[in-house]
Amino acid sequence: MGIFSRRGGAEPPPVTGPFRFTVTNVFVVPVRGVVFTGQVVSGAIRTGQRARLPLPTGPREATVAAIEVRRRKRGHAAEGEEAALYLDGVTAADLPRDLAAGGAVLDPGPLRGLEITGG
Structure with missing residues (x-):
């Protein structure tokens, strides 16, 4: 591995x-499911872990x-x-809808600022 390797820092920092995790926005991505974007306020999380x-x-x-993280797949966020x-375990049907649009459009407003915690 050279000094410009993209794999540097693969290990997460200590918890x-x-x-x-504070939510800034929510999207439903076809085939992939529901994605929550935001910032890790404390601790760390890995793929496969439970969340509430x-x-x-x-x-x-x-x-x-x-x-x-930064549009690249990672096994953790800190x-x-x-x-x-x-x-996994959250579907588009679980999320609030914009009633003005006939309930057909996701309404991320009530989810902004939501705090996801480790399970």
């Missing part, structure tokens, strides 16, 4: 506290299926990083 979401319809348990979390 400094419980995992907390306090959705408006009630709390939901999910599994982290994939993580992206405190201070902006990331995208793809979660």
Whole structure:
């Protein structure tokens, strides 16, 4: 591996506290599922770990299926990083809809600021 390798820093930093992630936006990606974007406020998370979401319809348990940091797939995200979390166990039907659009459009407004925690 050369000094310009993209694999540098593959190991996550040590966990400094419980995992907390603040949601900035939510998308439904065809075939891949629901993705929550935002920032890791504390701790760290790896793919395969459980996560808890306090959705408006009630709390939901999910599994982290994939993580992206700076538009690149990674196996983890740590405190201070902006990331995208793809979660299994949450579907588009679980998310709020914009009633003005006949309920056909996702309404991310009520989800902004939501805090996802480690399970």
